[in-house]
Amino acid sequence: MTELTIWGRINSHNVKKVVWLTEEIGLPYVRHDVGLQFGMDDAYLAKNPNALIPTIDDGDLTLWESNTILRYLAAKHGGERWWPADPAVRALNERWMDWHFGYASAQHGAFWQNVRVPPDQRDPDAISRSVEATARRIAVLEAHLACNDYLSQGDFGIGDIPMGCYIHTWFALPIDRPAFPNVRRWYDRLLERPAYREYVAIPLT
Incomplete structure (x- = not known):
């Protein structure tokens, strides 16, 4: 399994969302501090031109917008427990x-x-x-x-x-x-x- 990468500082509400769900599902991941005192370099802005956090890399997929990330992770990795079929x-x-x-x-x-x-x-x-x-x-x-x-x-x-x-x-x-x-x-x-x-x-x- 390709390791998930989460970009964003943990004191952000929107980053907390993604980290929390990832922990609940039990996905392996790495997180890099981005935003406020940590700044945003050109490489990050190429991933997320909105200059916001979080952003994830999951294999070849780069994705931003925190609730979209939640839906994606739940649908891909969470099963019925996190993404009901109904x-x-x-x-x-x-x-x-x-x-x-x-x-x-x-x-x-x-x-x-x-x-x-x-x-x-x-x-x-x-x-x-x-x-x-x-x-x-x-x-x-x-x-x-x-x-x-x-x-x-x-x-x-x-x-x-x-x-x-x-x-x-x-x-x-x-x-x-x-x-x-x-x-x-x-x-x-x-x-x-x-x-x-x-x-x-x-x-x-």
């Missing part, structure tokens, strides 16, 4: 993969202000607006998780991966947050997974 079941899983982009946009301000902006330059109003917008999105998760243990149908699956990366940030940020007990229980279940603890639930940097 289109309806698969779609019910995948909808959360696409839904999470709106969530990520809402949470971005609170993350950026608290993690990437120096303390003396932070904008409390921007943080407050972001937290409020994020809480409105989390209310949708809360309602779904009231009668479901996971976002994926039946059991933990590919639908949990993208939001699982972002929900750690929600609970790790130094903010006042409303209580969402169902979401908290889901997060605690994710924390029971070794790959999640090692590669996703890490300090925010």
Whole structure:
């Protein structure tokens, strides 16, 4: 088997997605730090002209866009466990993969202000607006998780991966947050997974 190569720094939400799924499936891989302090050289930009991370090399295939990578890896290597044959079941899983982009946009301000902006330059109003917008999105998760243990149908699956990366940030940020007990229980279940603890639930940097 050709070893998978993942390009991207592990403190990126989108890189975490790919590494986490790869670990869950049990695929051998190597990862190279790219982005922010690690930069992007011309060789990387030739792979991904968007100047974003992650990118993977899998044999002769070079692929970017994190959720597309998740779908590819699940379909190629995951079997029914990760890529259900039933289109309806698969779609019910995948909808959360696409839904999470709106969530990520809402949470971005609170993350950026608290993690990437120096303390003396932070904008409390921007943080407050972001937290409020994020809480409105989390209310949708809360309602779904009231009668479901996971976002994926039946059991933990590919639908949990993208939001699982972002929900750690929600609970790790130094903010006042409303209580969402169902979401908290889901997060605690994710924390029971070794790959999640090692590669996703890490300090925010």
